[in-house]
Amino acid sequence: MPELPEVETTRRGLEPWLQRRRVHAVVVREPRLRWPVPPVLARELPGQTLHGIERRAKYLLLTADRGTVIVHLGMSGSLCVVTAETPPGKADHVDVVLDDGACLRLRDPRRFGAVLWTADPTRHALLAELGPEPLGADFDDDYLYRASRGRSRTIKDLLMDSRVVAGIGNIYANESLFRARIDPRHPAGRVSRSRYRRLAAAIRATLEDAIRAGGTTLRDFRSSEGRPGYFQQQLQIYGRTGLPCLRCGSRVRTVTLGQRSTFFCPRCQS
DNA sequence: CTCCGATCCTGATGGC
């Protein structure tokens, strides 16, 4: 569900609630997520102070005194702050109760998300192999071009590989390729230098626009304040099968690449 | 090493 803009929207919403707050308790109602929620979390975290919340790729990192909570929202996860007395719903699997009575609550119906604990986030297996942040200084057309040489996989597949660039999922891969006018099926290693220039700029612009809009709500994404994202109103290609391309009027086509729906304009993206 | 498909899980939606 959430890609980089949705995770960043969540981070910004949570930040004011988590600065210098002491953890009172951790309640794990359902430990069976993508990986089991480790018992060490509920043992170690209470009593520690949270210092802030960062984002790396689609991961949220809660920094505490002696370690870091790693949260991934998977396909259907969301985080919000409620009062500790708010009765949990069916899919509300984990609470971090704070000393001021606020409660950070993870909801995740499909349980593809994760909540983990690490003493050293930079060396954690899930974070160590991640590629550059697409909005960071070390991501540009040079980088993408070099990363793509000799690769036969499609350009869309490459963009969605977090070891190449972190945080781009299905929606924003589709949107960025449309914006750059590149065929998502094209082998990454044969995409030209000038097209990578357009693509790097398109990725940045698309993600920045989406963050500004508070992310995309297709069905159930909500910010931590419960607000939907508004970027779906700006989607140019995602989900528009059979509808006219907003640039040229051709019928938008769909193919499946890497088991994910892929939308493109056969005329603009060639 | 690279690539591709299967896989985990629940819920919403649409056709009959």
Place this chain on the structure above:
DNA sequence: TGCCATCAGGATCGGA
């Protein structure tokens, strides 16, 4: 109204 098939914003893993 019910039943069934299909699809969904992720990403790891194993086999080719």
